[in-house]
Each structure stands twice: as structure tokens, then as C-alpha cells.
Amino acid sequence: MNIVLNGVTVAIKSPPLASLLTVLREELNVTSTKVGCEQGGCGACTALVNGKPQRTCLTPIAAVDGASVTTVEGLGDSDHLTAVQQSFVNHYAAQCGFCTPAMIIAATAYLEGNGSSDREEIEEALKGHTCRCTGYQKIVSAVAAAVAETTFDLTVTTPSPNTVIKSGGQT
Amino acid sequence: MATHRGFGISSIEYPTGMNQNGDPSQAWVKVKPDGRVDVFSGTSDIGNGAKTIQSQIVAEAIGIPYDWVTFDNSNTDSSPVCTGTFASRATFVAGNAVLKAAMDVKQKILEVAGKEMEVSPEDLHIVDGEVQVKGSPDTKLGVADVAAAATWTHGVLMTGTGAQLNEYAEITNTLTGEVSGPPHAAISYAACAAEVEVDDETGDVRVLRLIQVYDVGKAINPSLVEGQIEGGALMGLGLGVLENSYPYYPSPDHRGYSIGSYYMPSSEDMPEYKTAIIENPSADGPYGAKGIGEMANNGQPGAITAAVHDAVGIWVTELPITPELVLRALDAKAEPRREGKLIAFDEELSVNSMASGISWSV
CATH class of the missing domain: 3.30.365.10 (Aldehyde oxidase/xanthine dehydrogenase, molybdopterin binding domain)
Structure with a gap:
């Protein structure tokens, strides 16, 4: 068996029913995928499998033989962050950091699926990921800003230069 | 509905913090030969931002840019004592410890700078990583140069220590729980x-x-x-x-x-x-x-x-x-919950029935 991990083909020695999560963490030393509930509930183990976010804790390695697997290590390094990663930094969207790699994976998939900057749609897209620290607000803001930055989004309206905003907030 | x-x-x-059980936090700070600063503090950052905030306090107190500060990851081997990250104390108690350590090392920097510049340390202050003569900002020496001089000329390791221990509040009246100092x-x-x-x-x-x-x-x-x-x-x-x-x-x-x-x-x-x-x-x-x-x-x-x-x-x-x-x-609370409808109870049928103003008497 082998997988294409972050663009590099690697051979897998683990038994076929070992979870992709165990293979990533213990055989391949890729530790950004976290061991949370191991029941598919918390979302902390999510990686992109053939471009789609998938719970690695519920995925036997044999089921993804030959697949392309992307973890947050494959997105950008500290000198070349992706738009989503930079937006997470800018918006203070991490506290303890346990959910952060999977949140970034989910947000990346959301952006690649042409997600909009509508906050409710982002909340829907991230609802399978539990965060205990941030209250989600800054994460949603980070994703919305990343969408706005990478796409021309008609839902984002800015006042034209001639618009006068009065003190009551009415135009 | x-x-x-x-x-x-x-x-x-x-x-904030506890004055009842002893609540110490300790920190030490050292200046490297290039003027950058290492902070050793016992407080673990569990996502609350303790490392960021303590680094900010050190940078502000010494007068150097934030990115000159490296915060050593706390551990039970080389870090000073800290009771921990709880009781909302990381900024207040541990922050006070690093503030004292930073003020201590700042004094050491000013003393070495005073020797180098032949000025009394009292007449010096540090602004944006430069030691300046008060009132004469053009007479200055970079903290990096001071650190190099301390290392290679004066043979001094510039360190500062700080400890915060809130005054122990003793119980003076066991009946009312009154304590001797601020609790x-x-x-x-x-x-x-x-x-x-x-x-x-x-x-x-x-x-x-x-x-x-x-x-x-x-x-x-x-x-x-x-x-x-x-x-x-x-x-x-x-x-x-x-x-x-x-x-x-x-x-x-x-x-x-x-x-x-x-x-x-x-x-x-x-x-x-x-x-x-x-x-x-x-x-x-x-x-x-x-x-x-x-x-x-x-x-x-x-x-x-x-x-x-x-x-x-x-x-x-x-x-x-x-x-x-x-x-x-x-x-x-026994009040009708359904607006615009009457709730009638029929003894014979023994059911709650809902209807608009209809009486269920048979």
C-alpha cells in the first residue's frame, strides 16, 4: 500500500485496518492530525483525501490505498502561508491550537469549493469541528476574510467613496 | 406554538489570584550577546496567550522591540517556580514576576551602557532598543552594542530575576472568616x-x-x-x-x-x-x-x-x-401556552383537547 502524502508517494507498512490517523501520526510522524474522540465527532483528525475533507480516525488505510492525502503540513510553511493560514494568524483564530490544523483543512476545502463569505454558510461548513477555546467567532471571521481576499465576492459590499456616513450610521 | x-x-x-495559600510566580530574563532577550517563566501557555502577554510586558519594560524577545517553553526542569495557569493569574501574578525581572535586567543594561558611554546610569533610558541620554536622544548606543560590550569587554552576563508572592492573608476570625489582609x-x-x-x-x-x-x-x-x-x-x-x-x-x-x-x-x-x-x-x-x-x-x-x-x-x-x-x-405555571386557542379538559373523555372556543360538554 502507498499514499501520496502532501505530494510525496510513501509506502505504508501498517496493517490494512490501521486507521489513516494512526498511520499518519505513528508511522509517518505527521502530527497535525489530532487524536480527539476517535469516533468521528470532534473533527480534529480531518485531512484532505483526494481533495475532500475526511475523518482520518474512521478511515482504514486500505480504503485509501493510492489516494492523495493533504494535511496542514502540505499547505504552507511559516515563510509561505496560504491565504487561510495567514488569515487565521491575522484574526487570532487559535488559542490552544488543538482544533486549528483541522479547521484550516476544512476552511481550505470550503474555499476550494467556492464557498462564499456569508457567515452562516461558514458556520455550517465548520459545524463538524469542535473548538473549546475561541467561541468560533474569530475562526469564522478568519475564513470570511480569506474568502474575500481570494475571490471577487459580490456579497461583500463596500460603500462607494462618495457615500457619506452620518453619525447615526445611516447613509 | x-x-x-x-x-x-x-x-x-x-x-484575581489567591492570597490564602501562597501563590508564587518567578521569572528570570537574560540578555544574549546580540541584544535579544530570553525569558524563563514557569507559567505554561495553555492557549490563554500567556507567552505573548509576558513577552509584551518584557519588551515594554526594557524598551526593546517585541520580536527581540524569546519566551522559553516552560518546563519543570529549568523554569523557575510558578504555581500554574489557573485562578486567572497568568497575566497578573506571572506578569508581575516577569515585569520585575525585566526592570532588574534593564538596570544592568543601563549600568553597562553607563560605563560604555561614560554617563551616570540614572541619566539613561531605553527607547526602541537604543540606550539614550535623557533629554538628548542623539547621544545613544544600541542595546545590541551594550550586550556585545558586556559580553566581550566587561565580562558581565546581564540577567534579571523577579518573583511575585502575594502577602499571606491569615484568618483572624474563624467564625466570620475575616482575614488579616486583602483576600x-x-x-x-x-x-x-x-x-x-x-x-x-x-x-x-x-x-x-x-x-x-x-x-x-x-x-x-x-x-x-x-x-x-x-x-x-x-x-x-x-x-x-x-x-x-x-x-x-x-x-x-x-x-x-x-x-x-x-x-x-x-x-x-x-x-x-x-x-x-x-x-x-x-x-x-x-x-x-x-x-x-x-x-x-x-x-x-x-x-x-x-x-x-x-x-x-x-x-x-x-x-x-x-x-x-x-x-x-x-x-x-399552568397558563395556556397556545395563543388564540382554548384548552378544555373533558372529564368523560379524559383527554386534553384543543379547539377554538368550542365547549366539549356532551
Whole structure:
């Protein structure tokens, strides 16, 4: 068996029913995928499998033989962050950091699926990921800003230069 | 069926640190030969931003750029003693320790700079990484040059140590619990307002808005303070309406068997947050700061409970406010819940029937 991990083909020695999560963490030393509930509930183990976010804790390695697997290590390094990663930094969207790699994976998939900057749609897209620290607000803001930055989004309206905003907030 | 909106407020008074059990935090700071600074402090950063805030305090106190500061990851081997990251004390108690250590090392830097510049250290200060003569900013020497001179010319390792230990407050009256000194180092104040929607058919309570005003003394890093408040707000929402171990807690035989059986707030439960920070400085905190961490999830359950009362006129006296508790309280209140309809009880049929003004007498 082998997988294409972050663009590099690697051979897998683990038994076929070992979870992709165990293979990533213990055989391949890729530790950004976290061991949370191991029941598919918390979302902390999510990686992109053939471009789609998938719970690695519920995925036997044999089921993804030959697949392309992307973890947050494959997105950008500290000198070349992706738009989503930079937006997470800018918006203070991490506290303890346990959910952060999977949140970034989910947000990346959301952006690649042409997600909009509508906050409710982002909340829907991230609802399978539990965060205990941030209250989600800054994460949603980070994703919305990343969408706005990478796409021309008609839902984002800015006042034209001639618009006068009065003190009551009415135009 | 109808949904009802309600508003509620609560207020919080929260003490920072503990003066009762001994509460030490210690730190030391050293200057490297290139002028950059290493901070060793016992406080672990568990996501509260302790490393960031303590590094900010050191940079500000010495007068150097923030990115010259390296915060050593705390450990039980080489780090100084710190009782830990709890009781909202990381900024206040540990922050005071690193502040004292930074002021100590700053004095050492000024002494070496004084020798190099042939000026009395009292006449020097540090601005943006440069030691300057007070009132004559053009007479200056970079902290990096001072550090190099200390290492290679004077044979001095410039270090500073600092320790914070709040005065022990002894119990003087065991009957009233009166103590000899201030029981806490600082008191933070806050208020929380909640807007909820209660469904009188299902008993479901949805929190729509949480408005929070926190007095934190001094927001050393406002974005991190906001993160603490918003994160605490969602935990408070969970305590208020979702998170429950009913019915078997605390028996370990019946603890939750899966993550899905415990309702943690997800991104879809997120209310609209409004957060305001008030800076009412404390006398003893670093730059006037107070603790914020633990108080951030104290106010929401009370505000939500009051909002539920405002919405449907019931006081729920248990947390979390589950649909079952709401429906039982509504039943106990014994008022018609269905607007525009009459609820009639038919003795013979022994059923509750609902109709518009129809009498069921046979």
C-alpha cells in the first residue's frame, strides 16, 4: 500500500485496518492530525483525501490505498502561508491550537469549493469541528476574510467613496 | 406554538489570584550577546496567550522591540517556580514576576551602557532598543552594542530575576472568616446581557445574542482579551442551555459513552457576540491589568436564565436549561401556552383537547 502524502508517494507498512490517523501520526510522524474522540465527532483528525475533507480516525488505510492525502503540513510553511493560514494568524483564530490544523483543512476545502463569505454558510461548513477555546467567532471571521481576499465576492459590499456616513450610521 | 423573545442581564465580580495559600510566580530574563532577550517563566501557555502577554510586558519594560524577545517553553526542569495557569493569574501574578525581572535586567543594561558611554546610569533610558541620554536622544548606543560590550569587554552576563508572592492573608476570625489582609490581589468586574428565543411547544431555548462588558484593568493584548471573552461566552452558553451529564452523573458507571451524547456548542450554536472592554486599572497588576480568564464564562448562565424568565415567565433553577425543564416549569405555571386557542379538559373523555372556543360538554 502507498499514499501520496502532501505530494510525496510513501509506502505504508501498517496493517490494512490501521486507521489513516494512526498511520499518519505513528508511522509517518505527521502530527497535525489530532487524536480527539476517535469516533468521528470532534473533527480534529480531518485531512484532505483526494481533495475532500475526511475523518482520518474512521478511515482504514486500505480504503485509501493510492489516494492523495493533504494535511496542514502540505499547505504552507511559516515563510509561505496560504491565504487561510495567514488569515487565521491575522484574526487570532487559535488559542490552544488543538482544533486549528483541522479547521484550516476544512476552511481550505470550503474555499476550494467556492464557498462564499456569508457567515452562516461558514458556520455550517465548520459545524463538524469542535473548538473549546475561541467561541468560533474569530475562526469564522478568519475564513470570511480569506474568502474575500481570494475571490471577487459580490456579497461583500463596500460603500462607494462618495457615500457619506452620518453619525447615526445611516447613509 | 409560539416563540417568545426575552432579555436578561447578570453581573460578575471576580477575584484575581489567591492570597490564602501562597501563590508564587518567578521569572528570570537574560540578555544574549546580540541584544535579544530570553525569558524563563514557569507559567505554561495553555492557549490563554500567556507567552505573548509576558513577552509584551518584557519588551515594554526594557524598551526593546517585541520580536527581540524569546519566551522559553516552560518546563519543570529549568523554569523557575510558578504555581500554574489557573485562578486567572497568568497575566497578573506571572506578569508581575516577569515585569520585575525585566526592570532588574534593564538596570544592568543601563549600568553597562553607563560605563560604555561614560554617563551616570540614572541619566539613561531605553527607547526602541537604543540606550539614550535623557533629554538628548542623539547621544545613544544600541542595546545590541551594550550586550556585545558586556559580553566581550566587561565580562558581565546581564540577567534579571523577579518573583511575585502575594502577602499571606491569615484568618483572624474563624467564625466570620475575616482575614488579616486583602483576600485577593485584584477584583475584576463584568456584566453580561443575553437575548434568547424560547419555543413554548418544544421547550427549546436558543441564545441569539450575548453582549458582554468586561473591566480587565488594562488590556495588554486587546485581541487576546476578546478571544478570552468570546471563548468564555460560548462555554457559558454551553453551561446555560446545553452541557449536561443527566441523569447519571457523577456515577462513573454511567458517564457518557460517546462524544455525541454530550452537547458541546458547535459553530452553529454561536450567538451574535458584542464585546466591550473597560480599562479600570488595578493598583498592583502589571500596567494595571487584572485577571479575565475564568470569569469569562460566569455571567452567561445567569443572564440566560433571566432572559428565559423575561420570555415566558418561568424561573428555571437548574442548569443547563434543557427543554424538559422549560416544559415542566411551563406546566407548573399552568397558563395556556397556545395563543388564540382554548384548552378544555373533558372529564368523560379524559383527554386534553384543543379547539377554538368550542365547549366539549356532551
